[in-house]
Amino acid sequence: MPAAQRHAHDLRDDALTIWRSGVEAVDSERLVARSIRTWKNGLSINGTAWSARPHSRICVVGAGKAGAGMAAGLEAAVGPEWLSRITGWVNVPEDCVRPLQKIHLHGARPAGLNEPTAAGVTGTARILELVSELDPDDLCIVLISGGGSALLPAPLAGITLEDKQQVTRCLMRGGATIEELNGVRRALSQVKGGGLLRACRAGLLVTLIFSDVIGDPLETIASGPTINLPPDPKAALATLQRFAAVGGEAIPSRVIKALEQMSQQQVKSTAPICRAVQHVIGNNRVAVEAAARSAQRLGYSLLELKWDQPGEAANAGRLLAAQLMRLQEQLAVGAKGCVISGGETTVQLARTNGPQKGGRNQELVLAAAVEMLAAEQLQPFALLSGGTDGEDGPTDAAGAVIDLDVLQRIKQAQLDPQQFLSVNNSYPFFEQLDALIKTGPTHTNVMDLRVGLIGGEAVP
The missing domain is CATH 3.40.50.10180 (Glycerate kinase, MOFRL-like N-terminal domain)
Known part of the structure; x- marks a missing residue:
């Protein structure tokens, strides 16, 4: 195995070790x-x-x-x-x-x-x-x-479970935040x-x-x-009206009627x-700080440490990739750097009749892969994002990981990551690259944990 490829594997193993340390800290x-x-x-x-x-x-x-x-x-x-x-x-x-x-x-x-x-x-x-x-x-x-x-x-009397499920699907497909989603749930x-x-x-x-x-x-x-x-039935009504058209699914009339009746009452x-x-x-901070300690034990300099980060998944992935590439230019030859963050992103689902399987962590890493592939040269790196609960969307993966080796396999297979990203179909993309993180249930849940590692000499 070439030295650069071997180094890439070492970085990926370290990234997974750091991520698991964060998850174990919130056991x-x-x-x-x-x-x-x-x-x-x-x-x-x-x-x-x-x-x-x-x-x-x-x-x-x-x-x-x-x-x-x-x-x-x-x-x-x-x-x-x-x-x-x-x-x-x-x-x-x-x-x-x-x-x-x-x-x-x-x-x-x-x-x-x-x-x-x-x-x-x-x-x-x-x-x-x-x-x-x-x-x-x-x-x-x-x-x-x-x-x-x-x-x-x-469910409230007069509202069925199916009504609530339909409301939840509409909000999630429309990209509602957890606060907006839970505000409606409380009212119902x-x-x-x-x-x-x-x-x-x-x-x-x-x-x-x-x-x-x-x-x-x-x-x-x-x-x-x-x-x-x-x-707050009035706020719940406003949320439903804002996301109904975006989610593409009608809000049951029983739900609207129940909220209107509640809003008219004291x-x-x-x-x-x-x-x-x-x-x-x-919470997320406990996991992020434990991951940071693990990274330092492995000899990485902490270049950034953040928790409770919101955002849209694909955009967060692009920003993380750009940050790693900027830091590569600043890092001394032979030095090892680490960026650790946590939080929870959202995904704006595309309209498609084709396959659409994945989660916010896989989407984040897929967007980062698009950026990394466009770079002219890169130092060895590893980038991963995973849900601390072991679940990422309706899949059996916690998230995904990329490094120089994964990028090379993407090129060899002539895959177009942007094509998969445009329809939120990240799971099959990473599955064929053996780049999914699978843990099974972790019996914890403090949002997501992201790890980016860089180090070594530049390679073409």
Whole structure:
């Protein structure tokens, strides 16, 4: 293997190692277990203390892609005596279901399908039932993580699950932000925007949160099921009207009618019965900073470090590629540099009758590949972007990676990356190049993590 090609492989391996270090730093099982402390007559959850009576119960509920790991970590931390008091139910993707001792993991949607399902409605009804049966001497622990909005569906009376699914598809195809999407979800739900909190009859409710939203706004993560925030039907209506034409799918008349009726009424929020405390224990910054430490251990100079970055996926990929090429010109021969960032981008879907499979991370890397291929010469580099949850769009990949070797294979196969990019068909492009990142469920979710590495001498 030529030296340049061997160096490219080394950089790709390092990029994957750095990325995995970031994901491991937000391992949900470990972080939840670290948050729990017990003593003879009580316990604390991330510093929030609770004293138990002999008959007190602990109810654990929740939803999200990190739910299985969070539930397992909690069971491991409390020990046998406290475990005997626990009942629980957590909605998770089907590929995350596994048997636990006391907490039931309920498959609320298929893997890769980020939409509410009938199974999710059934699971959410059970969660609401459990928390409504508690009393003031009991403790309710809620485990929330990214993906919780789709995994915790409870449509308003008069609105069907299919209505909500149609609304969600329209917004996602139109490129709505997570804030806009969740604002509509809150207005159409019995559980979001504090619905779970208002249904709970325990004396204390503590929420442990893995944030998949820029800035960690508690009312937005999983649509805030334990944040007492009344819905805003007027804002929801405005969002639907703005994206209806872009999404190319009609908004069900029942949804419009329900929101119009709500907007004409004085919406009143019922004060919660129980005391509520929220703790964010995992977020994008934790992952990015852990990746940076890993890069430094491998001998890379940190040239840029950012987290909670928004943007459009293809544009972010072009900017990242341009940044790496600029830094290559500044880096001393033999030196190694690293750019690490995180956040969540959006994708504007093209209208096409052809194949259209991929995700925002694959799209970002594909756009970067277009830019890199146009360069006259490059130093060895590696660039990857992956979802910390192991999912990127409706695919089995977390993201994709490119380096000099991948670029050479693109040329040899006479592939046109721009053609694939123009129709958002990134998955089959990277699949034939063996450049997809596949991890399976990671049991965490703190948005995306991007790694760019450069170093070595220029090659033609």
